[in-house]
Amino acid sequence: MPELPEVETTVRGIRPYLAGETIENFIIRERRLRWPISTTIDNLQGARIDSVYRRGKYILMPVASGAMIWHLGMSGSMRILPISSPVEKHEHVEMQMRSGQALKFRDPRRFGSLLFTEHNPLDHKLLHKLGPEPLSDEFDGDYLYQACRGRTVSIKSLIMDSHRVVGVGNIYACEALFSAGIRPTREAGSISKKRLSKLVDIIKTTLESAIEQGGTTLQDFSQADGQPGYFKQSLKVYGVKGSCSICKGEINQITQNQRSSYFCPKCQH
DNA sequence: ATAATAACCTGAGGGC
């Protein structure tokens, strides 16, 4: 159930156990993920992981011969556990390290992926057209305003389109639009630059505070019985069945692009 | 290029 803050928290959690470490054994129990796991992954036994970083929601692990490209999909999660720890249900991949620790990838719905590229992963087909990182300076009011010019799609669709900006998932799209007072169905091209600038600021602060909260759970990342770095965010509209915390009016739920949108019809226009 | 729709899966939870 990862949104960008969970992915960032995951990267920070696993990095100390993987960066600079050598892969002892790659165990792939289920190759049928979003795309089948290529057998070239099996050849990474003995390889040393140079670094662990993120682009959008993709987790990248370069090695000498190329790079692994991971994605958690809808239900994926990663833990660091001792090699001897019991195999859990839906634990499709276990990357055992020479250190005695293992990266364990669980993904019940199998929408996640593990790809390998011999080139710079940022040049990979799935990554090279991605929009800017939401927390970078490149993502600002001017950028979003230009991205919205002439666009008839809803603002929610636009900010969730990874080719415009990465990392804004369904929950944070709903939350940010609520805080910005913009209705999710509003046509992107019809919103003033001033209001889009506010939306940008809110997206940044919302994601930053969630990442900050995620940091507090890092201590549990390598523990068998701890939560794997995920956390509950206090949500103002997403999943709310009752009334708006601001105006006490009823929160509406609609379907947009096959996903749930929540909004307050009195506060958001 | 843009916009809308289908598709990939399993599990949780509600209603009866």
Place this chain on the structure above:
DNA sequence: TGCCCTCAGGTTATTA
């Protein structure tokens, strides 16, 4: 308790 239905926080591929 069990069955059936709906829903789920992602993303790409395909179609118009």
